[in-house]
Amino acid sequence: MVQLTENENKKGTQKRDYQVVIQKVSKSFSKGSRDVKVLEDINLHVKKGEFVSLLGPSGCGKSTLLKIIGGLLSSTSGKLSINGKEVNSPSKSIGFMFQKAVLLPWRTVEQNLILPIELSQGDISKASERIGELLELVGLKGYEKYYTKELSGGMQQRVSLARTLMTDPDILLLDEPFGALDEFTRETLNFSLMDIAEKSGKTVVLVTHNISEAVLMSDRVVVMGINPGQVLENIFIDIPKPRTDQIMATKEYADYVLHIRKLLGVGR
Numbered sequence: 001m002v003q004l005t006e007n008e009n010k011k012g013t014q015k016r017d018y019q020v021v022i023q024k025v026s027k028s029f030s031k032g033s034r035d036v037k038v039l040e041d042i043n044l045h046v047k048k049g050e051f052v053s054l055l056g057p058s059g060c061g062k063s064t065l066l067k068i069i070g071g072l073l074s075s076t077s078g079k080l081s082i083n084g085k086e087v088n089s090p091s092k093s094i095g096f097m098f099q100k101a102v103l104l105p106w107r108t109v110e111q112n113l114i115l116p117i118e119l120s121q122g123d124i125s126k127a128s129e130r131i132g133e134l135l136e137l138v139g140l141k142g143y144e145k146y147y148t149k150e151l152s153g154g155m156q157q158r159v160s161l162a163r164t165l166m167t168d169p170d171i172l173l174l175d176e177p178f179g180a181l182d183e184f185t186r187e188t189l190n191f192s193l194m195d196i197a198e199k200s201g202k203t204v205v206l207v208t209h210n211i212s213e214a215v216l217m218s219d220r221v222v223v224m225g226i227n228p229g230q231v232l233e234n235i236f237i238d239i240p241k242p243r244t245d246q247i248m249a250t251k252e253y254a255d256y257v258l259h260i261r262k263l264l265g266v267g268r
């Protein structure tokens with residue numbers, strides 16, 4: 001198994017190649033009269049087009065870190081820069097997708113998809129063409145006029161993914177996007193997401209609880225520890241792409257999974 005530290009992997013990589021740079025980011029929340037440190041000294045450099053998964057126990061601060069990257073939450077200390085610029089508010093180059101589809105049930109699929117363009121007061125004249133392309137991409141062509149309440153949970157998450165892509169963000173921040181779905185639907189959507197990421201070259205930061213899914217999908221798995229949330233190890237997954245489920249039968253895949261299980265103290 002090829003396992004590189006982040007520093008080793010940086011050899012030959014220039015600073016400008018990194019799209020998301022997180023330096024010594026910490027976050028505390030006040031609980032009653034005391035401050036509780038949720039994230040401590042997080043360092044993370046993500047390259048353009050890289051697919052990174054954040055993996056760790058419940059409560060280790062994955063969602064908090066994603067919200068900080070997305071500018072939805074400010075850090076207590078440390079620096080965040082995106083495309084070389086320091087940021088502390090939501091950036092246009094970022095698309096955020098939450099665990100539960102936040103769709104408007106009184107709007108049709110196409111009306112939900114157009115929402116981010118309306119909110120950013122963008123040009124809606126070209127929207128219908130883009131809606132068609134995106135629905136094709138997520139496998140929902142023909143559902144433009146359906147109300148979202150008429151769709152299954154998996155279909156709603158597909159709409160949610162399409163809506164995240166609507167403004168063509170460079171960076172996708174996905175917080176357990178398919179976590180609430182059954183295994184079959186989740187796997188299918190994972191493969192759709194991998195295709196989209198590979199074809200578009202978008203940078204993806206995905207929060208997941210699922211070790212095998214993280215290894216299958218990612219260029220790198222960032223394993224986090226808890227109390228306070230911290231990066232335990234960066235594991236670069238050196239398996240060629242595009243990946244199919246065939247790789248799940250290989251020894252190198254099993255070695256990555258076992259290594260991460262050990263790090264997280266899973267199994268016996």
Ligand SMILES: Nc1ncnc2c1ncn2[C@@H]1O[C@H](COP(=O)(O)OP(=O)(O)OP(=O)(O)O)[C@@H](O)[C@H]1O
Pocket residue numbers: 029030038056057058059060061062063064065
């Ligand atoms: N707004 C908030 N105010 C106070 N504490 C918070 C807030 N948001 C998160 N926390 C605390 O921060 C810690 C990390 O929460 P976070 O939601 O980031 O964890 P997580 O790794 O995403 O967990 P899960 O896997 O269960 O989604 C938890 O202890 C939580 O109670």
Ligand SMILES: [Mg+2]
Pocket residue numbers: 062063064175
């Ligand atoms: Mg979370």
